[in-house]
Amino acid sequence: NKQPIRVAVTGAAGNIGYALLFRIASGAMFGPDQPVALNLIEIPPALDALKGVVMELDDCAFPLLKDVVATTDMDEGFKDVNWALLVGSVPRKAGMERGDLLGINGKVFTGQGKAIGANAAPDVRVLVVGNPCNTNCLIAMNNAEGVPNDRFFAMTMLDENRAKTQLAQKAGVDVTEVSNMTIWGNHSATQYPDFYSAKIGGKSAAEVIGDEAWLKDTFIPDVQTRGAAIIKARGASSAASAANGIVDSVRALTTPTAKGDTFSMCLCSDGSYGTPEGLIISFPCRSDGEKIEIVKDIELNEFSRAKFDASVQELAEEREAVKDLI
Numbered sequence: 001n002k003q004p005i006r007v008a009v010t011g012a013a014g015n016i017g018y019a020l021l022f023r024i025a026s027g028a029m030f031g032p033d034q035p036v037a038l039n040l041i042e043i044p045p046a047l048d049a050l051k052g053v054v055m056e057l058d059d060c061a062f063p064l065l066k067d068v069v070a071t072t073d074m075d076e077g078f079k080d081v082n083w084a085l086l087v088g089s090v091p092r093k094a095g096m097e098r099g100d101l102l103g104i105n106g107k108v109f110t111g112q113g114k115a116i117g118a119n120a121a122p123d124v125r126v127l128v129v130g131n132p133c134n135t136n137c138l139i140a141m142n143n144a145e146g147v148p149n150d151r152f153f154a155m156t157m158l159d160e161n162r163a164k165t166q167l168a169q170k171a172g173v174d175v176t177e178v179s180n181m182t183i184w185g186n187h188s189a190t191q192y193p194d195f196y197s198a199k200i201g202g203k204s205a206a207e208v209i210g211d212e213a214w215l216k217d218t219f220i221p222d223v224q225t226r227g228a229a230i231i232k233a234r235g236a237s238s239a240a241s242a243a244n245g246i247v248d249s250v251r252a253l254t255t256p257t258a259k260g261d262t263f264s265m266c267l268c269s270d271g272s273y274g275t276p277e278g279l280i281i282s283f284p285c286r287s288d289g290e291k292i293e294i295v296k297d298i299e300l301n302e303f304s305r306a307k308f309d310a311s312v313q314e315l316a317e318e319r320e321a322v323k324d325l326i
């Protein structure tokens, strides 16, 4: 009789929440033998919608789902959680500068970081999805007293998955042939999907595709702006694929990485690749099922280095903009 893993999800009544909760409850995140409990956190205007989501969870009669808490109170919401998936945030509205957005969400993530520090289980791990996710994660990490920095992550898995499929389709191979697909830097339009170190069927993706102009001028911008393309086509931002990215992220962190492969994750820099320590940066990572390490021996050529540096510079500027909150 396994103890349930308790998972907090903020923004649980939002688009991503609606695609995510049912996959957690069905066993997709922690496996078919692992019971789960859900702590759903929302703001008061969304509480009625959240009640509807809870009714639908009830109506699935998921065998693995042992408890559901729905709340607007962060202390209650983060109580004893083993995972905190911070999805909710305030979207950028017309006329809002990036700095305004950082400030508004900054206040949300200081509060959530404090509440996690005060209430979560001793083994809590935090994955930030709400944008700007790297800097929101930085703020939460610096406000979560007593929780080590290596428990904090922000998501670039959706970008990695997008990049893998673009490469597979271009090369005419199955997506499972693509490995070592690293997103470097910030989860923003400056992110660098590294086609030089990615592999297709174990060989350099750049060599297999053999078209650097396409890789530089089509592939990179297509991955960087895929979110906007989804909004244009669907009239709503990516939700099911984002939820899938969250499931894949938690699985990547909690299961051993395949031999020789890596996955993309934003985490607290230890100075790897000459980056500023303490920034939340997307690196190539490996997991042994528990411990996460940054893979340190990827060769960055001049092109890759310049792209990565520009994205890290953007993160340094974001940190400067929220320095009063961390």
Ligand code: NAX
Residues within 6 Å of the ligand: 010, 011, 012, 013, 014, 015, 016, 017, 041, 042, 043, 046, 087, 088, 089, 090, 091, 108, 128, 129, 130, 131, 132, 133, 155, 156, 157, 158, 159, 187, 227, 237, 238, 239, 242, 245
């Ligand atoms: P929605 O606007 O549909 O849902 C967000 C929900 O969060 C709403 O229900 C809202 O009431 C709630 N919320 C707002 N402030 C909150 C707070 N302080 N505490 C608890 N709940 C709060 O957005 P959705 O499409 O679900 O996207 C959520 C976030 O994910 C956005 O910030 C979005 O930018 C970000 N994304 C991040 C991605 C990534 O790869 N890192 C990809 C997908 C997505 O764009």
